[in-house]
Amino acid sequence: MSTDNTPPDSTDRMPASADPAQAAQKSSRRDFLKAGGMLSLSSLMGTAALMAQTDEAKATVEWAEHFQKNYRLMTDDEKNEARIRLERRHSAEYGKKVTVDTSAAQPGVLMGYALNIRKCIGCRRCVKACVEENNQSRGTRPGERIEWIQVLRMERGEFSQEKMNQGYPEGLGIQVGGNAYTPAGQVLEGQYHYTPEAVPEKDATYMPIACMQCEKPPCVKVCPVRTTYREADGPVVIDYNWCIGCRMCMSACPYWARRMNVAKPVLPKDEMNPVTHYLGNRPRMRGVVEKCHWCLQRTRQGRYxxxxxxxxxxxxxFGNLLDPESEVSLILARKNVFRLKAELNTFPKFFYFYD
Amino acid sequence: MNRNLSRTLILALFCNVAVSVFAQEAGKQEAKETVCFESRKGASEITKREIKPGLPNIKCSATTDAVLWYGDPYEGTVPMSKVPLLDKIPEGNAVVKPRTEKLSLVPTCTLACHNGVTPAGFPKHKKPVPIPTMEAMVPEVKDFQHGRGRIWCLDCHHPTKRNLLVDHFGDPVSFDQPQLLCGKCHGDKLRDWRDGIHGKRIGEFASTGKKRWFVCTECHNPHNVQNGAHQRGFTQLQPEAPPQLPFGMKDAKHEKQHPIHH
Structure with a gap:
């Protein structure tokens, strides 16, 4: 164990090994660090007091959070401790009873999502509902407003005879109609900031995108601290306490699904949703990445x-892919289904369909 | 003499409607409640209240008055009647929100005009003719498009019982179960709706879980469903606010520029 020789203050954010075989070794190192901490208790209390000068209880909580393991390596007792710690802290902070769920994936459930792109009218109600549910930052200054769902407005193409010989796809637009040699024309790339009086507009289609909950997620491959991973029932989740904010996952994601808390999140007390999940919508801190997790706090309890x-x-x-009678299974059986950027072999669990 | 009588009747009817409308508005102003619409404006509404301290039954959009979040998905619902060919859902796990009591014109129409008797001057054949009284009360009937002129009021509305619909066998259908009427023509949509592919449900996602089903008329307005200004069968509505612009960007005009003029 070569890492034992390194001083404690430089190892507090060392990458945890997600390999179960190394878990024992890892926990022994943590125990060593804890033992060291107990020995030099007086100096540690001094450090803790420096970290948060308000009160001793808060400092103890932060100290404990600082030394907790990666969520996947925690025992049930440690998960419970972390849950109680978070519930106490958030309840005090937001002035209401906050629950932090730690329920695990249930066997026989594999979540799947389907979206009818012919039906979408681009009203952005899903975007705002997501913000209400998932405790995103909602300030006004730059970087303080975070939304996980994006709705793209796309121009509708035209296949008229007069336009057959017009335009060549050399700009940023998307070619529509014709073939590579005689394109019919171009439409705009997706627009995010459309503001018409009323939707749906006549010449537009809308395409909402969010995290696709890939089966082979590129973001999980690149995470240096292995804090983001795929749960057994489908969603790709993040243990926010282990995120170091390096944003490798953001550049790896081909669907622009991940958001970074560059500023301190702004979450008013009365708007905060008190029903949370540890891997889901519990309030985040500054400097961590977040993304859609299919409302884990709801879906683990059976809600949409x-x-x-x-x-x-x-x-x-939304439905259970392992249940042949579920909505998503029936859509996959009956409708025309595609997955976004299927050529990247990410195997999303999010399907687009039309009828 | 007869004409005079009918004129006075129409006048009385208008007064009645106007009074009831004013009464409704006054009631709303007194309570000062937050009332938000669910799927489309004018179909179904929910009043905001608190279920538990700090937990509201709904959250509303400040810009559009639309429901944005459901704390209690089953509020004000009743069990739905049996759906044909669907016996997998346990009893009571499919609920709908009753609409009959929300229909503002039904008390007036049922009692004053169509009180169980066929009105005088009722056409013998089912040929669409404009009815001025009805057009005055329900404005959207003027540009009625459903069926493109081939069907009219009495193909769906019961001739003598105004609080009921009627299917094309003459059997009455409740306003709470319009799918039994709509599905007579739109059978493919009824099948998809039965299986959860078409339409909206809220509640539990398991296929046998308790769900609130949204019925046809909660999302579609059957009178002007084909309007040219409307798209995909839905009434146009105001969208929510766009996302935050990236730091340093003044507007989003670049999104509207065509790279190539054609």
Missing amino acids: PACVEVCPVGARK
Whole structure:
């Protein structure tokens, strides 16, 4: 164990090994660090007091959080301790009873999502519902407003005879109609900031995108601290306490799904959703990455995600892929389905369909 | 004499409607409640309240008055009647929100005009003719498009019982179960709706879980569903605010520039 020789203050954010075989070794190192901490208790209390000068209880909590393991390596007792710690801290901070769920994936459940792109009218209600549910930052200054779902407005193409010989795809637009030698024309790339009086507009289609919950997620491959991983029932989740904010996952994600808390998150007390999950919508800190997790705090309890419930046209569908009678299974069996950027072999669990 | 009588009747009807509308508005102002619409404006609404301290039943959009979040998905619902060919859902796990009591014109129409008797001057054949009284009360009937002129009011509405619909066998259908009527023509959509592919449900996602089903008319307005200004069968509505612009960007005009003019 070569890492034992390094001083404690430089190893507090060392990458945890996700390999179960190395778990024992890892925990022994943590025990060593804890033992060292107990020995030099007086100096540590001094450090803790420096870290948070307000009160001793808060400092102890932060100290304990600082030394907790990666969520996947925690025992059930340690998870419970972390849950109680978080519940106490958030309840005090937001002035209401906050629950932090730590329920694990249930056998026989594999979550899947389907979206009817013919139905979507681009009203952005899913975007706002997601913010209400998942405790995103909602300030006004740059970087303080975070939304996980993006709705792309796309121009509709045209296949008229007059336009057959016009335009050549050399700009940023998307070629529509014709072939590589005689394209029919171009439409705009997706627009994020469209603000019409009323939607749906006549010449537009809308395409909402969020985390695709890939089966082979590129973000998980690149994470240097292995804090983001795929749960057994589908969603790719993040243990926010282990995130170092390096943003490797953000550049690896081909679907622009991940967001960074560059500023301290702004979350008003009365708007905070007190029903949270440890890997889901518990309040985040500055400097960590977050993303859609299919409302784990709801779906682990059997509820639909918030965006599904709020869609006014019923374009969003959610269900258990292992249940042949579920909505998503029936869609996969009956409708025309595609996955975004399927050529990247990420195998998303998010399907687009049309009828 | 007869004409005079009918004129006075129409006048009385208008007064009645106007009074009831004013009464409703006054009631709303007194309570000062937050009332938000669910799927489309004018179909179904929910009043905001607290279930538990700090947990509201709904959260509303400040810009559009639309429901954005459900704390209690089953509020104000009743068990749905049996759906044909669907016996997998346990009893009571499919619920709908009753709509009959929300229909503002039904009390007036059922009692004053169509009180179980066929009105005088009722056409013998089912040929669409404009009815001025109805057009005055329900403005969207003027540009009625459903069926493109081939069907009219009495193909769906019961001739003598105004709080009921009627299918094309003449059997009455409740306003709470419009799928039994709509599905007579739109059978493919009824099948998809039965299986959860078409339409909206909220509640538990398991296929046998308790869900609130949204019925046809909660999302579609059957009178002007084909309007040219409307798209995909839905009434146009105001969108929510766009995302935050990236740091340093003044506007999003670059998104609208065509790279190549054509």
